[in-house]
Amino acid sequence: MTTVVETHSLSKSYGSVEAISEIGLEVQEGEVFGYLGPNGAGKTTTIRILLDFIRPTSGTASVFGLDSKESSRHIRRRVGYLPGEMTLYDRLTGRDVLAYSASLRGGVDWSYALEIAERLETELSRQVRTLSRGNRQKLGLVLAFMHRPDLIIMDEPSSGLDPLLQQEFHRMVDEVRAEGRTVFISSHILPEVERICDRVAIIRRGRLVTVEDIGTLRERALHRLEFHFGEQVPADAFAGVPGVQDVTMEDGVLYCTVLGSPNALIKAVAGFDVVKLVSEEPHLEDVFLSYYGDGENNAA
Amino acid sequence: MLRSVLSKTVRDQNRSLLWWGLGLIILTVVTMLFYPSLSEATELNDLLVDDNPLIKAFIGDVPDLTSPEGFLNSQIFFLMLPLMFLAFAVAQGSGAIAGEEEKGTLDMLMSNPIDRWRVVIEKFGAMIVTVLALAVVTWLGLAVGAVAVSMEISYVKMAEATLAAALLGIAFGGFALALGSATGRRAMSIGVAGGVGAASYFLNALAPAVDGLELLRWLSPFYYYSSADPITNGLHLGHAGVLVALTAVLLAIAVVTFNRRDLGV
Numbered sequence: 001m002t003t004v005v006e007t008h009s010l011s012k013s014y015g016s017v018e019a020i021s022e023i024g025l026e027v028q029e030g031e032v033f034g035y036l037g038p039n040g041a042g043k044t045t046t047i048r049i050l051l052d053f054i055r056p057t058s059g060t061a062s063v064f065g066l067d068s069k070e071s072s073r074h075i076r077r078r079v080g081y082l083p084g085e086m087t088l089y090d091r092l093t094g095r096d097v098l099a100y101s102a103s104l105r106g107g108v109d110w111s112y113a114l115e116i117a118e119r120l121e122t123e124l125s126r127q128v129r130t131l132s133r134g135n136r137q138k139l140g141l142v143l144a145f146m147h148r149p150d151l152i153i154m155d156e157p158s159s160g161l162d163p164l165l166q167q168e169f170h171r172m173v174d175e176v177r178a179e180g181r182t183v184f185i186s187s188h189i190l191p192e193v194e195r196i197c198d199r200v201a202i203i204r205r206g207r208l209v210t211v212e213d214i215g216t217l218r219e220r221a222l223h224r225l226e227f228h229f230g231e232q233v234p235a236d237a238f239a240g241v242p243g244v245q246d247v248t249m250e251d252g253v254l255y256c257t258v259l260g261s262p263n264a265l266i267k268a269v270a271g272f273d274v275v276k277l278v279s280e281e282p283h284l285e286d287v288f289l290s291y292y293g294d295g296e297n298n299a300a
Numbered sequence: 301m302l303r304s305v306l307s308k309t310v311r312d313q314n315r316s317l318l319w320w321g322l323g324l325i326i327l328t329v330v331t332m333l334f335y336p337s338l339s340e341a342t343e344l345n346d347l348l349v350d351d352n353p354l355i356k357a358f359i360g361d362v363p364d365l366t367s368p369e370g371f372l373n374s375q376i377f378f379l380m381l382p383l384m385f386l387a388f389a390v391a392q393g394s395g396a397i398a399g400e401e402e403k404g405t406l407d408m409l410m411s412n413p414i415d416r417w418r419v420v421i422e423k424f425g426a427m428i429v430t431v432l433a434l435a436v437v438t439w440l441g442l443a444v445g446a447v448a449v450s451m452e453i454s455y456v457k458m459a460e461a462t463l464a465a466a467l468l469g470i471a472f473g474g475f476a477l478a479l480g481s482a483t484g485r486r487a488m489s490i491g492v493a494g495g496v497g498a499a500s501y502f503l504n505a506l507a508p509a510v511d512g513l514e515l516l517r518w519l520s521p522f523y524y525y526s527s528a529d530p531i532t533n534g535l536h537l538g539h540a541g542v543l544v545a546l547t548a549v550l551l552a553i554a555v556v557t558f559n560r561r562d563l564g565v
Contacts, residue, residue: 051411054562077413087404091312092302100302104412143408 002029004151004182005050009059012045019045020206022059027184032177034197034214035186038284042206043186044084047155050184051081063151077105080144084155084186086136094124094131094139098146105147113146119168134160145172152176153184158192170196190282194218204288219260222286227254227269228276241268257286305409305419309426313392320388320434325441327384331375332445339366353509360526361508368453369532372442377461377531379501381438382522385469386497389431393473394489396423397554398480401564410563417555420481424551427473435466453531461530467543468525472497474550482557484564521546 005027012019020042027033037043048054049061052072061068063075088097098117102108117124122138123131131139137160144152152173158166173183173196187193193200193214200217202209212220222245235249238256242264246257258265301311338344344365356362360378364370397420400406409419439455439462446453476493480486504522507513517523524543528536 048563053407053410073413073415076411079411081411083407083411085404086408088408089405090403096302100308101408101412103303104305104409104414106413140408 003027003065004029005033005061005063005184006065007046007049007059007061010046010049010056010061011058012042012049012054013057018206020203023203023206023208025201025208025211027182029182030177030180031198032173032183032185032196034193034200035184035203036188036190036193036200036284037186037203038188041188041203043188043203044155045206046203047081047153047184047186050153051076051079078150080147080149080152082140082144082152082154082157084159086140088128088136088139090129091127093127094122094135097128097139098124098142101143102146108147112148113142116145116172117142119172120165134162134165137161138165141169141172145176149181151182151184155186156188157185158187158189188284190221190284190287194221202287209288217287220287221260221282223258223262223282224280224286225254225256225258225262225265226276226278227272227274228252228278229254230273230275233272237272238265238268241265305414305422306425306429309396309423310429313426313430316391317430317433320384321437324384324434324438327380328376328438328441329445329448331380332442332449332451334375335368335371335445335449335451338371339368342366353506356509357502357505360505368446368451369529371451372453372458372461372531373529376442377465378505378526381462381465382468382501382525385431385434385465386472387494388434389427389469389473390476390490390493390497392427392430393424393476393478394480394486394493396420396427396477396480397558398484398486398489401480401484402486406563416559420477420551420555420558424474424477424554427477428470431466431470431473435462438462438465457531457534460535464525464530464535464540464543467540467547468521471521471543471547471550474547474554478550478554478557481554482561484561 003026005025007023007025010023011021023042023046025046035043035046045054049056050063050068052068052075055069064078066075068075089100092100094117098113102110102113117138120138120141122142123135128136128139141157144154158169161169173185176183177198185193185197194217197214199211199213201211229252231252233249233252233254238244238247238254243259243261244256244265245259246255248255254269256265301307358379359365359374362370362374362378365374397406400409410416439459442458442462443455445451446455446458472493475496476489479489479492483489500520501522503513504517504520504526507517507520507523517527521543524539528539530536
C-alpha cells in the first residue's frame, strides 16, 4: 500500500498556544480517512499545513511522499481542497470561479466539471455574492472534485448541504474511493464520519487521541437511548444486559447508554410494551469518554 | 480574462479603471482649457517674486507660471498627477495579497498549483499594467487638451513626464505591496504607504526652502520624479533608474516575506 499523507510529530504553536502537538498520521492510498474532533481541536491547522498555507513549528508533513513545504506546488496539482470557511470571488459567476481555477490548473476536463456541478445542482450562472451558503458550498465541492485529484482534502464538507445533496456527496466520495483515489475529511460530526470513512483519527485539543477502523470506533461508540413503556416495568429489568450502562428508570421511561451494538438491549426490551423510542446521535464527547473514562482530566 | 492571476487581477479593476480613467481625462482636459486665460495673466508670476516656500511646496519651483512647461508643472505634474497615480497604485498594491487575504479568497487561490512568488509577481504585473493604462489615458487627455488650446508643447515630453509620474506611483504601489505581503494587513499597508508618500512629497517640496532638509532630499522618491523637470528635459534616465531599482527591491521584499510567513485564515 502506498502512503498518501504522512506526518511525523507535527506541531504548530502560536506563541505559547499549541494548536496541534506531535501529530503522527498515515493515510493510505484509496481510503476515505476521517479526521474527527470538536471545533478548535486543530483539524484545520493540520490541513493548512498539508497545503503549505502555514508552516509547522516542528515535525514534518508529506503528501504523495513529497515534503509539504518544498514541493507544495506539485502536491497541490494533485490535491482538491474544500476549505471549512470558504470565501469565493464575490463578483465572479459560479462558472467563472470554476474557469479561473481550471486555468490556474492548466486546464481541466470541462465536461467532467460540468457533470459534477450538475450532480450537485450547482448554480453556475449567478454571481457568487448572490448565492446562499449552501450554493457556495456546492461550488466549493465542484472545485475540489473537478480536476479528478488523487487526494481530496475537505474541511467540514457537508455543512450547509441539504440531506439529498449530502447523499449525492457521499456517492461522489464512494466513487473516488472506488477509483483508488484518496479522501481526507475533517469533521466534528461522528455520524457523518461513520457513514463515509474507512478509518478515523480522533483529535482533541491538538493531540491525536486514537486512529481506528470505523468498525472499532462503532463498537466503542456510546448511544444514548430512551424507551418509553406503556406498562409497569420492574426497575431492575435491564440491569444485567450486556453493553448497557447508566440505567435509570423514571416514570416508565428507561434512560440508558449502550456501548457498541444495541442488539442485546433490543431483545430485552422486546418483552415489554414500548410506546416510544428516542435515540440520540452519538456525541463526540461520548467517544472520548469511552477512551478515557473521564474526558476532562486525562486529555494531556 | 480569467486565464492567469495577472489578467484576473486586471479584470477585477475594470470598473475602478473606468472611473479613474474618466477622472484623469476630465482633470487633464479641463485643466488644459484654463491655459489660454492663465497664459495671459503674467501678473500671476508676481506670486513667485517673494520666493514663498509655501507656494512652491504645492506647485514646485517654477520659473514662469505662464509658459506651457510652467503651467503643466504647477497645475498637473508637480502635485496632482503623482498624487493620483500614487493613490491608485497604493490601493492596488495593498489589495494585491492583503486584500485577498482579508476577504478570505487567498486560501482558494493558493489551493491551486501556483507558487507564492508567482502570485506576488503577477499581482505586481497587474498593478504595472493598470497604472500604465492610466498613464496612457492621462497622456491622451493632455494631448487632446494641448491640441484644443494650441499649446506649444512636446507630446513626447508630456509622455515622458507622465511615465515618470507612473514610475513614482508604481514605486509606492510596490511599497504597499511589500507591506501587505509581509503582514497581510491591508489598511495598515494603505496607511503606511500613503503616509510615507505624503511625507516624502513634502520632504522633496520643502527641502529647497528649509535648511536642514536640503541634505535629506535625496531620500524622497519624489526627488527622483520631479527634480530633473521631466516636462522640460524629458525623462531623466538616472532618476528613473533609481525609482525602478527601488521598486525592484520592494518587489523582492514582497516575494521573500510572503514566501516565508503563514497565511491568515
